[in-house]
Amino acid sequence: MSDDKDAKKDDSPGNFVWDLVCQDREKGKHGGKVVTRFPPEPNGYLHIGHAKSICLNFGIAQRVPGGQCNLRFDDTNPETEEVEFVESIKADVRWLGFDWGDNLFFASDYFGKLHEYAVAMIEAGAAYVDDRTTEEIRQTRGDFYKPGDEAPGRKRTPAENLALFERMKKGELADGAAVLRAKGDMASTDVKMRDPVMYRIRHARHHRTGDAWCIYPMYDWAHGQSDYIEGVTHSVCTLEFVNHRPLYHWFLDRIGAPEATRPQQIEFARLNLTFTVLSKRKLQELVYGKHVAGWDDPRMPTLAGMRRRGFTPEAIRAFCDRIGVSTKDSVVDVSLLEHALREDLNARCPRVMAVLRPIKVTLENFPEGEVWEIDAPYDPEKPDGPSRKVPFSRELYIEADDFMENPPKKFFRLSPGAEVRLRYACIIKCKEVKKDGAGNVTELVCTYDPDSRGGTPKDGRKIKATLHWVSAKHAASAEVRLYDRLFRVENPLSGEGKDEWLSHLNPSSLEVLANAKVEPSLTGAIAGHAVQFERLGYFVVDPDAKPGALVFNRTITLKDTWANIAAKGEG
RNA sequence: UCCGGCGUCGUCUAAUGGCAGGACAGCGGAUUUUGAUUCCGCUUACCGGGGUUCGAAUCCCUGCGCCGGAACCA
Secondary structure (H helix, E strand, C coil): CHHHHHHHCCCCCCCHHHHHHHHHHHCCHHHHCCEEEECCCCCCCCEHHHHHHHHHHHHHHHHCCCCEEEEEECCCCCCCCCHHHHHHHHHHHHHHCCCCCCCEEEHHHHHHHHHHHHHHHHHCCCEEEECCCHHHHHHCCCCCCCCCCCCHHHHCCHHHHHHHHHHHHHCCCCCCCCEEEECCCCCCCCHHHCCCEEEEECCCCECCCECCCCEEECHHHHHHHHHHHHCCCEEEEEHHHHHHHHHHHHHHHHCCCCHHHCCEEEEECCCCECCCCCCHHHHHHHHHCCCCCCCCCCCCCEHHHHHHHCCCHHHHHHHHHHHCCCCCCCCECHHHHHHHHHHHHHHHCCEECEECCEEEEEECCCCCCCCEEEEEECCCCCCCCCEEEEEECCEEEEEHHHECCCCCCCCCCECCCCEEEECCCEEEEEEEEEECCCCCEEEEEEEECHHHCCCCCCCCCCCCCEECEEECCCCEEEEEEEECCCECCCCCCCCCCCCHHHHHECCCCEEEEEEEEECHHHCCCCCCCEEEECCCEEEEECCCCECCEEEEEEEEECCCHHHHHHHHHHC
16 A cells, blocks of 8 residues: 555654554544644643653654644633743744644634533533532542432523523623533442533633633533544543543533544553653742743753753654653653763764863973964864864863872873873873862973874874863853753652652752853854763753853763763772 | 553563564673764563463453542643
């Protein structure tokens, strides 16, 4: 089949949802049409967990000829939803690389239609108004072991219920005074079926419909019907909705949706990540509790935060491909995300040099005033490819971490009497260590080997370490923000206490270095420019940067075998 | 005491009654002017117990464990 060929064009791995979609197409269900949807509630920012759902839903639509994925905002709760969130969500989906075309919808588009359906249900005696208190309704619902009691409203005539519902709609009743309930089965073992609430009263301004309505549909009433109205074929959601599936189907029955054209709800496991919290509520707490600087704080797992941190859409999509999709609760190791990130950045970032914690080096035998303009490739694996000039002179900065006065055995960087290579420049040897009154190293006096220009010594002797450096006189200053994992424990939510998870915040998730030194080629770098600082990691220019005031965010470090060895040595 | 879902390397995920494979992590090695990258190699798994079958991760029974469910949230 030519369809098969189309489906195999991309190399995305399959998963059980994709399998179901393929089976349905083979059976000719929905005439072979596939329509999915991504249905965020605009009450917060999108995070990496949403990315999994976005990649799944838009991914399926992309892989099917004529496939369609709607972006539908599930905006049925005016008290928590805002335009700011719908705009950020649209921007994030676009940034991730997906396009909903003309298929931008809102559940609030269907308020009128939903109301018609509800009225028809009341007329058919399938729904009624319950005007007791929330507390009474809760208490008469029964529990897991006992059936509930039937509400008095059930006995009213359709005409009476219609009149009451009309009063609800007109705003004659206060918030909480009454709800519309479907006549389910108060004795059902499935608590969801015990006369589910369809509408509640909220005298609140809605971000789109304004004050047109004061009754708002509940999720179970709105969602399946919205799917149906849009012609969605596969309604993919997360596992916590498995319990809602019978009700999803039941409401479709009530409105008379023909079996052949109705959507099918399919559930998959939401993403969990080690060292990360992904619940919307927790993310809100981090933002509103000022534990982070905002929704786009580079430590946040929000797409806005990750973007600012320096993640690429490609890395996130590759990650989503690799974690797969299943119906098993799972926790993905964050190192898999980091791997996908490094893999992508490694392939796209030019290599440059920057010194984060400068320590001064003076080459005592290097002529005062002389400057080498070294031609250094942006991609060392392509020595003849694009390059930039890097000035080298008598006074340099190297990384403080690259010098130890009393080095352990396996440390092969600079120490008194030791030789190292300065990348692309030459071999130097440490002659003298200068210190201040407190015993801090302030300067290293070194000599350079004039026969090693370029970095290769004439006599062919082996130099184990190569250090990055910048010329003191030529370097630009920059602020560098060193980001690390927001939590220091693998499962921040493991504790019992309500706010215990906050105690697991990593106190050193952000370290700001005010006086880093970067090579002059970086002087005019603009926000979003991503580079590798050789031997350190991947960095991106932050939007806070201004002309003459560079600001870099560390996206992620390079893998660091030495750090592991050093850490073990201490243990 | 109820209803529903789920159990495969440390982690994530394949297998659709026929050799339990991949990725990440870890460990070891080669190359390296980034202790990076790249390359090579290694360790490690079918929740337990029965049954059906020539043959079971897969089908059946049973036990156990984990997750979700009693909002006028989604």
